[in-house]
Amino acid sequence: MPSMDVVAQSQERALVARLQAGDAAAFETLVRRHTPALLRVARRFMKSEEDARDAVQDAFVAAFKSIGSFGANAQLSTWLHRIVINACLMRLRTQRRRREEDIEEFLPRFQEDGHQVTPSRQWSETAETILQRSELVGVVRASIDRLPDTYREVLLLRDIEELSTEETAKMLGITANAVKIRLHRARQALRTLLDPYMRGMQ
Amino acid sequence: MKCEEFITFLADYLDGELPPETVERFQRHLDGCRSCTAYLATYRETILMARGVVGVELTEVPEELIEAVLGSFG
Numbered sequence: 001m002p003s004m005d006v007v008a009q010s011q012e013r014a015l016v017a018r019l020q021a022g023d024a025a026a027f028e029t030l031v032r033r034h035t036p037a038l039l040r041v042a043r044r045f046m047k048s049e050e051d052a053r054d055a056v057q058d059a060f061v062a063a064f065k066s067i068g069s070f071g072a073n074a075q076l077s078t079w080l081h082r083i084v085i086n087a088c089l090m091r092l093r094t095q096r097r098r099r100e101e102d103i104e105e106f107l108p109r110f111q112e113d114g115h116q117v118t119p120s121r122q123w124s125e126t127a128e129t130i131l132q133r134s135e136l137v138g139v140v141r142a143s144i145d146r147l148p149d150t151y152r153e154v155l156l157l158r159d160i161e162e163l164s165t166e167e168t169a170k171m172l173g174i175t176a177n178a179v180k181i182r183l184h185r186a187r188q189a190l191r192t193l194l195d196p197y198m199r200g201m202q
Numbered sequence: 203m204k205c206e207e208f209i210t211f212l213a214d215y216l217d218g219e220l221p222p223e224t225v226e227r228f229q230r231h232l233d234g235c236r237s238c239t240a241y242l243a244t245y246r247e248t249i250l251m252a253r254g255v256v257g258v259e260l261t262e263v264p265e266e267l268i269e270a271v272l273g274s275f276g
Contacts, residue, residue, distance in 0.1 A: 024275075031271050036263045044256070053267050060271045108241075114204025119237035120244065127250035140251050159252045184213040191248040198244070 012076055019067045030076070031060060037077065038084040044156055045088035047145060055091050059084035082171075085161060089171065092149055103148055106189035123198035136197065143193040151186035158183050203231040208238045212245060 018026035038059055042052035062083050070079060109117040130136045144152060157168040158179070169176045208231050214220050215228050232239055 027275060028272055031268055035268050035271065036261065039263055039267065040256075040261065053264075053270075056267065057271055057274065061274065064275065108209055110204075110206040114206040116205050116209070116237055116241075120241040121237075122240045123244050123247060127247045127254050130251060131254040137255055140255050144252060144255070155252060159249055160256055180213060187213070187245060187248055187252075188209075190252065191245055194248060194251065195244070198247070 013072075016067070016070055016076065019064075020070070027064065030063075034077065034080050038080060041081060041084050041161065042088055044160060045085070045092065045153075051091060051095075055087045056084060058087035058091070062087060081161070085157065085163075086171065089153065092153065096149055103151055103185055103189050106192040107185060108188065108192075121199055123195075125198050130198070139197050140194065143190055146193060147186055147189055151182050151189065154179055154182040155186040155190065159187070203227045205231075205235060205238050205241075208232075208235070209241060212242065216246075 015026055015029060019030060035056060038056045039052060042055040042059075043049070046052040046055055059080065063080060066083075070076075108120075111117055130140070144155065147155065153172065154168060157163045157171065158165065163171070165176050165179050169179045172179070174182075208215075208228060211220065211224075211228075215225065220228070232242065
């Protein structure tokens with residue numbers, strides 16, 4: 001998280017004080033300033049726009065409830081980022097997909113001698129060139145969405161939202177070791193899903 | 203080292219969490235294994251692609267959402 005300059009810091013402290021005093025105009029400032037960032041995060045986690053917007057609403061409700069305990073050294077954007085992630089995780093928990101694709105089928109398989117059943121090959125494209133092509137960005141996004149939720153959540157938290165292993169573990173209520181295992185499996189599965197697109201192109 | 207061990211502990215290798223002698227075994231394996239060299243490269247690209255999707259996403263914020271949030275505290 002980028003550190004704020006002194007002016008921005010004192011402005012934020014003033015805003016927090018007004019929020020804690022229940023100032024309605026301060027709430028509006030907060031909502032207008034932070035909704036874009038929160039919605040971007042919620043859109044990554046939730047599969048529909050409607051769910052993403054609902055999660056943002058949930059997040060502001062939770063934020064308003066707990067603004068009293070906002071720490072003096074905290075940063076509003078970081079604090080809200082964690083709150084909206086929690087709101088998304090809670091919504092996802094209540095609407096877990098009934099049939100999740102088993103992740104095993106996307107993991108590499110090995111022969112008895114320890115070699116891969118199908119040797120891996122280099123890709124002809126790099127992430128940088130792929131991300132300039134909107135149809136392929138759609139493929140990446142759809143592939144992330146194909147991961148079972150328990151794996152997708154860890155990938156989003158660690159690789160995309162850039163939370164630490166420990167913080168991810170705390171948010172999901174699992175051990176740090178489980179986070180590491182799930183993250184590695186999620187990346188492997190995503191790699192398998194992207195492989196045909198990345199190899200087949202000129 | 204076998205490919206299976208290499209791929210299983212790949213994330214720890216990339217995180218720099220393995221003891222030096224294990225890292226050396228990883229590097230020796232990589233020198234002789236094209237499949238794992240490709241796997242490592244494509245695994246890294248996968249992480250970059252997941253991260254990169256974030257930079258190119260929808261950015262418009264509907265005013266009705268802001269109004270709805272504000273309305274719920276009116």
